[in-house]
Every structure is written in structure tokens, then in C-alpha cells.
Amino acid sequence: xxxxxxxxxxxxLSSLDQDILRINEQLKNLRPNSEDALTATMLDARIKxxxxxxxxxxxxxxxxxxxxxxxxxxxxxxxxxxxxLYRRYESIRVRRSIAIARTYDGTCLAxxxxxxxxxxxxxxxxxxxxxxPNCRRILYYSPL
Numbered sequence: 001x002x003x004x005x006x007x008x009x010x011x012x013l014s015s016l017d018q019d020i021l022r023i024n025e026q027l028k029n030l031r032p033n034s035e036d037a038l039t040a041t042m043l044d045a046r047i048k049x050x051x052x053x054x055x056x057x058x059x060x061x062x063x064x065x066x067x068x069x070x071x072x073x074x075x076x077x078x079x080x081x082x083x084x085l086y087r088r089y090e091s092i093r094v095r096r097s098i099a100i101a102r103t104y105d106g107t108c109l110a111x112x113x114x115x116x117x118x119x120x121x122x123x124x125x126x127x128x129x130x131x132x133p134n135c136r137r138i139l140y141y142s143p144l
Contacts, residue, residue, distance in 0.1 A: 001082070003126045007140045009080050010089060010100050016074040017093060023067045027060065085129070085138075092137055101137040104144050111135040 078086055092099035101110035106120040113134040115123075123130050123141040130139050 013077050014100050019070050102142050108132040110137050
């Protein structure tokens, strides 16, 4: 698998992860949290507030089905990546939420720090993925 294919896969994986985080946040805001020790009056107030905001159960169902679809798409994309690269991606994603960053001029576009010139020249040859010395995200070179 070429590095360009791996870059495309990592970008789509990152996009799917961002979508999943967004959907999870929306679901968390819509559903009452059953793990909290909420009283019955608090639940009633939540239901009334939900009704007032015109949030229907169908919206929650749509978001849950979209989340399921995105998770399935993510699983398909992950199966195409080399296992070592995926493990590296996941460990960074857990810490930073966005695990990959692009560079085109020798600057990490995630943390905006200049890369060492030798590292940047190595990346321009696109032999392998490098990590930003500052934020540790996986870097890839993409010319303007």
C-alpha cells in the first residue's frame, strides 16, 4: 500500500472520528443521562424541555442510525490500514482527538510549529509517516 493511499485512509478515518464525536455530543445533549442519580422531577423537566425544543424521538433515532453507519464505515476504513499505523493513530487520537496533521511548507498545521528542515525534507520524499516533534501527531506532506 502506497503512502498516498495510507494518507487518504487516515484522512477519511479522521473525518469519520470527528463525525462520530459530533454525533455523540448531540446524542448526549438530547438524551437524559440514566447513569446520573436524577430525581423524577428532574426527568420530567428534561422531558418538558425536550418537547419545547421540538426534539422528537425520531431525531434521536436518526442520529443513532447515522452513528451506527459511521461506525461501520470506520471499521471498513480501519481494516485497510496496517495494524502498526492504526495503533499509532488510535493512541494519538485518544490523547489529542485529532491524530493527523498536514504540512506543505515545513510547519505542522495542527500546532503551527516549524519542523526541523531535515525532517521536512524526509517527509517531502514521502517514504514514511513522521511525527511532529511538538504535538506528536502523524504528519503527512501535501503540496499546495
